[in-house]
Amino acid sequence: MFDSSGRVINRxxxxxxxxxLLK
Incomplete structure (x- = not known):
């Protein structure tokens, strides 16, 4: 999964x- 900045969320x-974040 990625946040609005394209960083990976591992938590x-x-x-x-x-x-x-999905918006």
Whole structure:
């Protein structure tokens, strides 16, 4: 998974943050 900056996320994230990253 990647965040909005294209960095790889290797840790579990909270649901609100997860949805934010998918937007």
């Amino acid at each position: 579990p994230v909270s649901m609100p943050m997860f949805k934010y």
